[in-house]
Amino acid sequence: MQTERIKRAWMLPAGVIAGLMLLGGILTGARIHGFSFSAWHSIIDGSPPNEVLLNKVNRWRQDDWSVMLPHMLAQRVDQPPFAVHNRLIGDGHYNMRVAIGAPVRDLFVLFRPQVWGYFISGDIGMAFQWWFYALGTWITAWLLLRRLTNNDEGTSACGATALLFSPFFQAWSLNCAPSTIFAGGTLLALMLLRAALSPFKIILAASLFAWCGAAFLLTFNYMPYLITLLYFIVFVFAGIALTRQNHDSTSTHSREAPRPHSYGTTGMRWVCALLAFLGILGLGTHLIASNWETIELVRNTVYPGQRLSTGGDQTIGHLLRGNIFNIIPPADWWGFRFPCEGAAFFVVFPLVFAAIFRDWWRTRRPPSALVLGISSYIVFLLLWYRVGFPEFLAKWTLLNRAPPFRTLIGFGIADIFLLCAYISHRQQLPPPFRNDYITPWIASAFWIAFHVALGVLVSSHAQFYLPSLALISGLFAMVLAPLLYLAPRLVLPAIMIASILTTYSVNPLARGGTTFIQENPLSQKIKALDQEAKTQGRQALWIVYGDRTLPNLLRMLGSRSLNGVHAYPQFELWKKLDPDGQFHSVYNRYAHVFFSVPPEGDDLEIKLTAKDCVGVFLHPDNPRFAALKADYLLCPDNHVESFDRLPRLKKIYSYAGKHIYQVRFSLRSVPVALE
Numbered sequence: 001m002q003t004e005r006i007k008r009a010w011m012l013p014a015g016v017i018a019g020l021m022l023l024g025g026i027l028t029g030a031r032i033h034g035f036s037f038s039a040w041h042s043i044i045d046g047s048p049p050n051e052v053l054l055n056k057v058n059r060w061r062q063d064d065w066s067v068m069l070p071h072m073l074a075q076r077v078d079q080p081p082f083a084v085h086n087r088l089i090g091d092g093h094y095n096m097r098v099a100i101g102a103p104v105r106d107l108f109v110l111f112r113p114q115v116w117g118y119f120i121s122g123d124i125g126m127a128f129q130w131w132f133y134a135l136g137t138w139i140t141a142w143l144l145l146r147r148l149t150n151n152d153e154g155t156s157a158c159g160a161t162a163l164l165f166s167p168f169f170q171a172w173s174l175n176c177a178p179s180t181i182f183a184g185g186t187l188l189a190l191m192l193l194r195a196a197l198s199p200f201k202i203i204l205a206a207s208l209f210a211w212c213g214a215a216f217l218l219t220f221n222y223m224p225y226l227i228t229l230l231y232f233i234v235f236v237f238a239g240i241a242l243t244r245q246n247h248d249s250t251s252t253h254s255r256e257a258p259r260p261h262s263y264g265t266t267g268m269r270w271v272c273a274l275l276a277f278l279g280i281l282g283l284g285t286h287l288i289a290s291n292w293e294t295i296e297l298v299r300n301t302v303y304p305g306q307r308l309s310t311g312g313d314q315t316i317g318h319l320l321r322g323n324i325f326n327i328i329p330p331a332d333w334w335g336f337r338f339p340c341e342g343a344a345f346f347v348v349f350p351l352v353f354a355a356i357f358r359d360w361w362r363t364r365r366p367p368s369a370l371v372l373g374i375s376s377y378i379v380f381l382l383l384w385y386r387v388g389f390p391e392f393l394a395k396w397t398l399l400n401r402a403p404p405f406r407t408l409i410g411f412g413i414a415d416i417f418l419l420c421a422y423i424s425h426r427q428q429l430p431p432p433f434r435n436d437y438i439t440p441w442i443a444s445a446f447w448i449a450f451h452v453a454l455g456v457l458v459s460s461h462a463q464f465y466l467p468s469l470a471l472i473s474g475l476f477a478m479v480l481a482p483l484l485y486l487a488p489r490l491v492l493p494a495i496m497i498a499s500i501l502t503t504y505s506v507n508p509l510a511r512g513g514t515t516f517i518q519e520n521p522l523s524q525k526i527k528a529l530d531q532e533a534k535t536q537g538r539q540a541l542w543i544v545y546g547d548r549t550l551p552n553l554l555r556m557l558g559s560r561s562l563n564g565v566h567a568y569p570q571f572e573l574w575k576k577l578d579p580d581g582q583f584h585s586v587y588n589r590y591a592h593v594f595f596s597v598p599p600e601g602d603d604l605e606i607k608l609t610a611k612d613c614v615g616v617f618l619h620p621d622n623p624r625f626a627a628l629k630a631d632y633l634l635c636p637d638n639h640v641e642s643f644d645r646l647p648r649l650k651k652i653y654s655y656a657g658k659h660i661y662q663v664r665f666s667l668r669s670v671p672v673a674l675e
Contacts, residue, residue, distance in 0.1 A: 012153070013146065017139055024131040031123040033130035034507040035173065036061040037069055043549050044520055045656035051516070054509040060339055061173050061507075062549070067565045068175070070552040071100040072115065072129075073122050073514065077558035081105075082119070087539070088555045090562065090570030095294040097287075099567035101178075101221045108287065111215040114178055122514035133177035138164045140184035141416075147191055148240075148370060148417065149424035158492040159420045162346075162499050167322060168412055170503035171343030176409055179219040183229035185212030190237050193273055197265055206272035213280040218287070223304075224406035227398050232377055232410055236417070239373020298568045303589040303611055307403065312388025314404040317454050319385060319411060320347050323477035324455050339506075345412030346477065346495050349378055351484050352415075352422050354443045358485075362432035368425045374418040381410050416492075423488050440485035447481040514556075522655045523557050529632060529660070530559050543628065545635040545643075548594040548613065550658070554634075562628060563593040563616070576627045577604060577616065587614050597642050620648055620663070633661040 036057035038049035049057055057065075074089060075082050075096060082105040086094045096102040103115040103125070117128025138160045145156035163169065169176065189209035196202045219226050288295060299305045322344025353375065356367050367375070383389075385404045394400040451474035476498055484491050517523060526542075533540035542561040544551040551564030562573055569588050578584070583606035587593070591614040598605060598617040604624050605617040618625055620633070620643070635643065637657045643649050653660040 013143060016142075020135045020139060024135045027131055028117065028124060028127040031127050031512040032509060033127040034134070034509060035064050035069060035126055035130060035513075036508060036510075037065045037126060037513040038508070038510055038516075039065045040513070040517060040553070043547075044516075044522055044553070044658070047516075047520075049510070051510045051513045052508045053511060055505045055507065057508050057510070058339070058506070063175060063340075064173050066549045066552050068100060069126065070556050070565075071096065071102045071567075072118050072125060073517075074555035075102050075104070076118060076122055076125075077556065079558075086555075088558065088560045089564065090566050091572035092560065093572070094566075094570070095291060095568075098221075098291050098294045098298065101218065108218060108283075111211065111218050111283070112178075113215070123512040126513065130174070133174040133181075134164065136181040137169070137174065137177045140181050140188070144184050144188055144191075145417070145420050147188070149420050152420075152424055155420050155423055155489070155492055158496045159416050162492060162496040163413065163416050165496070165499040165503050166345050166412060167325075167343040167499070167503055167506075168345050168408065170506040171340050173507055176222075176225050179216065179222065179225040179229050180409070180413070182212050182216035182219060183233055186216050187233045187236060189213075190233075191240055193269060194241065196269065199265070199268060202265070202269050202272050206276045209273065210276035210279045213276065214283045217280060217284050224402040225409055227402040228381075228407045228410040229413075230398075231380065232414060235373050235377035235380065236370070237373075239368075239370040239376075242369035242373070294568060297571075301569060301589045302585055308394075308400045309403040310388045310391050310394045311384040311399065311404050312386060314385045316386070317457060318405070319344075319408070320450075320454065321458070322346055324451060324458065324474040344408060345415060346480075346498065347411060347415050348477075348480055348484065348491070348495075349375075349411075349415045349418055351443060351447060351481055352418055354439070355484055355488075356422060358436060358439050359426065359429060359432075362434045362436055363429050364433055365429060368421070371418065371421050371425050374414055374421055378411065378414050378418065381407055381414070385411075416495075419492060423492070426488060440482060443485075444478075444481035448478040451477055517553070517556055522658055523553070525653050525655070525660065526554065526559055526634075527557055530557075533631065540631045541629060542632050542634060543595055543630045545595045545597065545633055546639045547634075547636055548592045550634060550636075551594070562630070563595055565592050566590070573628075577618070577624055578606065583607075589614070597639060620646055630663050633663065635659055635661070 032053070036059070038051050039057045039059045039061070041047045041049045042059065071089075074086055078086050078088050082103055084095065084097050084104050084106060085092075086096050086102075088094075097104050097106070097108060101112060101115070103109060103112070103118040109115065114129050114132045115125065118125030120128075141160035141163050142156050145159045146153070149155050186209060189205055189212050193202065193205035193209055196205050216226070216229075321342070323346060325342055325344065356371065356375070360366055366372075384399055384402075385407065388394070388404075389397065389399065391400075455474050476494075480491055480494065483494065518527075530540050539560055542551075542554050542559055544554070544561060544563055551561045554561040555564060567590055569591075574583075574587050578587075586606050586608055589612065591612055592610075593614050593616065595616045595618060597619055604622060607615055607617070609615050633643070633649065635658070637659070640651075640659055643659075643661055644651065648664050649661040650664055651659055652662050
């Protein structure tokens with residue numbers, strides 16, 4: 001009977017996972033994805049984005065279409081393809097293993113499945129990456145919630161869907177998905193390993209732990225998510241470890257006595273766990289050792305390397321802003337913060353805390369260890385968010401690498417998990433010893449008053465956000481308060497529906513997009529000039545003036561451009577411009593590097609226009625420009641008037657307001673061997 005129950009419990013997730021994988025495969029084969037990659041139409045020639053099937057592209061998703069995806073596609077067109085060091089970006093020795101987590105032909109790609117599609121084609125790569133993000137997030141959250149809620153299928157499905165469609169995840173176009181998926185996979189593997197009795201299951205769970213743990217480690221490209229979710233794993237697993245369970249069952253809340261097991265099985269579990277951990281540690285050591293030079297460069301940058309924090313610099317209003325912003329988003333996000341930064345979660349943990357204490361008082365039974373573990377994690381983050389830690393503690397906990405405003409992902413995930421765990425725990429509570437009909441309404445009154453005050457406060461700082469809009473937006477969060485006490489199982493479906501209705505149109509559904517990149521007239525001309533240079537035995541070198549996104553087009557075409565997005569400083573390039581290091585603190589960072597003509601005179605100036613945007617103000621007649629050995633300049637209309645007057649430059653092509661100039665008397669006019 002027990003065996004049959006366990007078999008049925010595993011048949012459903014196997015069927016659901018197989019069905020979603022089939023769906024993902026079909027969509028990937030059709031090259032359908034949700035990235036705003038078609039924004040390149042507006043950058044190149046303003047042509048209509050015919051690839052978009054539903055919704056519209058968002059140019060504010062530059063982290064995707066202008067940064068991440070060009071890095072991925074540059075690996076396909078570089079020679080040789082998928083090398084560790086890309087020759088097309090910056091100084092030509094750009095570490096793709098560390099910079100952006102791009103597809104590279106080496107050991108580490110085994111733990112970065114999200115980029116596997118790029119080995120087939122660019123369009124397949126984008127589609128595979130998107131559906132790995134979307135479906136992987138849902139599947140991982142669903143499997144975890146099933147185990148944490150004693151197989152409460154409805155609660156688990158609603159929780160996973162609410163997380164996937166949360167404003168935070170959708171507005172950032174799921175860029176936090178790899179960290180979330182692999183953190184969830186690591187936690188799930190630890191749960192399976194703890195519950196497993198047979199040698200086969202122990203080995204299988206330990207192998208999953210090793211792979212997911214290594215994949216999670218390789219999301220180090222964005223440390224705030226890695227550190228925040230690492231503590232989520234620690235706190236939640238601690239709660240699970242303190243919860244009595246029935247081994248080899250799917251429940252973590254069972255009050256049955258655990259089945260007896262041999263000392264040998266327990267010993268095997270510990271040995272396999274240790275071996276898996278050592279495997280993760282070994283891979284991390286190999287990664288650091290083989291990329292130490294680049295890692296040191298990143299660690300010593302002004303941004304993000306020295307972006308250190310001691311916490312305590314955020315407000316409760318900032319944490320709960322999603323409750324008033326996300327139902328009816330303001331029309332002009334740019335008046336406050338752009339949509340990604342403004343997006344958050346529907347957060348209800350203050351209400352859940354109040355309900356937990358109320359139930360404890362009424363039934364005299366403390367919350368489950370799991371509920372306490374998730375609650376402790378939220379309190380831990382709250383301390384970091386509002387109070388902060390001493391510098392030494394912030395350093396040794398690694399939280400100094402996770403600024404409080406970047407830990408919002410932990411609050412959002414923990415909030416949904418706490419709500420699911422509370423609903424599951426509440427069903428097991430005995431009849432109350434004390435009647436209480438007042439506390440829910442008191443808590444609701446405070447909750448409503450808080451949202452009214454928050455809405456008024458936000459509207460006073462952002463003129464475009466009207467008080468009436470804030471009150472309407474906060475109405476949904478206010479309704480959740482009494483609902484949590486009167487009908488708690490309806491809260492998650494309400495959040496899920498609200499999330500879907502709010503965010504379903506945030507990202508487009510598009511088919512492909514790389515064909516336009518390769519075949520538009522401007523790209524065709526750029527590739528023709530590159531091919532002409534190759535017939536002379538050299539690699540043409542490009543500089544883009546007056547635009548911070550166009551340089552990233554060149555790397556997708558197989559052209560080498562000095563500027564564009566540099567995930568870490570390209571010091572070989574900067575030495576040519578700044579041999580004395582006068583501007584070192586300016587360019588020693590992750591940066592969008594753009595060139596422009598100085599407003600007056602011809603002196604070189606390198607300055608910040610934003611914390612991640614470095615402007616190089618250099619006239620083409622300046623001797624330092626000659627040191628760059630550029631062959632071609634690409635610029636928009638606003639530089640034509642000054643460039644047309646320079647005898648050093650010859651305009652050779654114009655298209656849709658973009659102009660290509662050949663550099664006369666270039667120091668690279670003498671053919672040299674390909675680097």
